[in-house]
Amino acid sequence: MARRRGTEPGPATISDVARRVGVATSTVSRALTRPGRVSDALRLRVLAAAAELGYQPNPQARSLTSGRTGCVALLVQDVTNPYFCGLIRGTQTQLRSRGYRHLLVDLENNDEIEEAALAELPSAVDGMVVMGAHVSDDRLREVARRVPVVVINRELDGVPSVVVDTPSALEDALQYLVSLGHRRIAYAAGPKPSWSSRKRWAALQGAAERLGVTCERIGPFSPGKLAGAAAADAALHIGVTACIFFNDLLAIGALKRFAERGVAVPGDISVVGCDDIFGADFCNPPLTTITAPTEQVGRTATDMLLARLHPGDAETAALPERVKLPAPLTIRASVASARPAQAEPAPPRPAAALGETVS
Incomplete structure (x- = not known):
């Protein structure tokens, strides 16, 4: 607690910190909420004084004086999907370093929940990072006019975006499968509204045409392990030798289904996932997959949002x-050479007489 002149001991204020450091209260505010606007040495002095005095910023008071909440929302489709762990960590790390609170919103792959969040959040937060939105482009642009928004894995004119180049990576995966002798391959698509699933399928179609092989689309499928069983059955039904899945959860669910049906992976069918989530390297067999830099995605998207919130900051201006x-x-054990087509059985030959040599 700090004893302020003429008062009883009470909670330390920003004025107490400013007096201790010998600067204006506005400088302390910048050091705590917009560190890119002050020198590192000054920021360290302010942090040390705040810690010594026990000063805790009041988010409500800051909101009233600045018109800002000090809070940024991250919207994800399914918080139980390990794919989002790195994304959440990257976002949270960047926000904490800039003095922002982090609001995680799980949309539960539910369009009604997503619409409600997009309607309500703009008035409650300073900005939003939106991952894998299912709403239309026009709806996202409307939201972005109300509050700064950065979208992930979706490109939208007028709205900043961070995209993982999975389409190019899946072209590489297809070429790898072709090099192993696969000529008939399936793509198990993600949800119908998914922008990234559509982009991946378009890239695979173009690559298959260039390589002179067949790539068939199955689905769409919900992006979870339970849907993997249906995707596995669909791939077996059309008789492909390899299947590329929209994400690792689908692929891992398919591995379980293949095992239940006595289908060997990769002996009978090769499997490729996408994302390289936690667990992809120790499922059975370890999954060949596209490795997405999720933590870097979270950091980059957050920096882009902070650049919108604080124009001119040296840290994010570029x-x-x-x-x-x-x-x-990332190549692991779920992919192997295509099993060669079996030759038609030869017609039966007459039995050889005793002692005759059959050549």
Whole structure:
């Protein structure tokens, strides 16, 4: 507690911190909420004084004086999907370093919940990072006119975006399968509203045509392990030798279904996932997949949003409005050479007489 002149001991205020450091209260505010606007040395002095005095910023008071809440929302489709762990961590780390609170919103792959969140949140937060939105482009643009927005894995004119280049990576995966002798391959698509699933399918179609092989689309499927069983059955029904799945959860669910049906992976069918989530490397067999840099995605998207909230900050001024991050193919044990087609059985030969040599 700090004892202020003429008062009883009470909670330390920003004025107490300013007096201790010998600067204006506005400078302390910048050091705590917009560190890019002050020197590192001054920011460290302010932080040390705040810690010594026990000063805790009041978010409500800051909101009333600045018109801002100090809170940024991250919207994800399914918080139980391990794909989002790195994304959440990257976003949270960047926001904490800039003095913002982090509001995580799970949309539960539910369009009604998504619509309600997009309607309500703009008046409650300073900005939003939106991952895998299902709403239309026009609806997202409307939201972005109300509050700064950055979208992930979707490109939208007028709205900053970070995209993982999975379409190019899946082209690499297809070429790898072709090099192993696969000529008939399936793509198990994600949800119908998914922008990234449509882009991946378009890339695979173009690559298949260039390589002279067949790539058939099955689905769409919900992006979870339970839907993987249906995707596996569909792939077996059309008789492909390999299947590329929209994400790792679908692929892992398919691995379980293949095992239940006595189908060997990769002996009978090769499997490729997408995302490289936690667990992809120790499922049975370990999954060949596209490795998405999710934590980097979260950090980049958050920096792009902060650039919108604080124009002119040196830390974020150089960021473009669109960023595309590469995603390498990680090869593990779920892919192997295509099993060669079995030759037609030869017609039966007459039995040889005793002692006759059959050549």
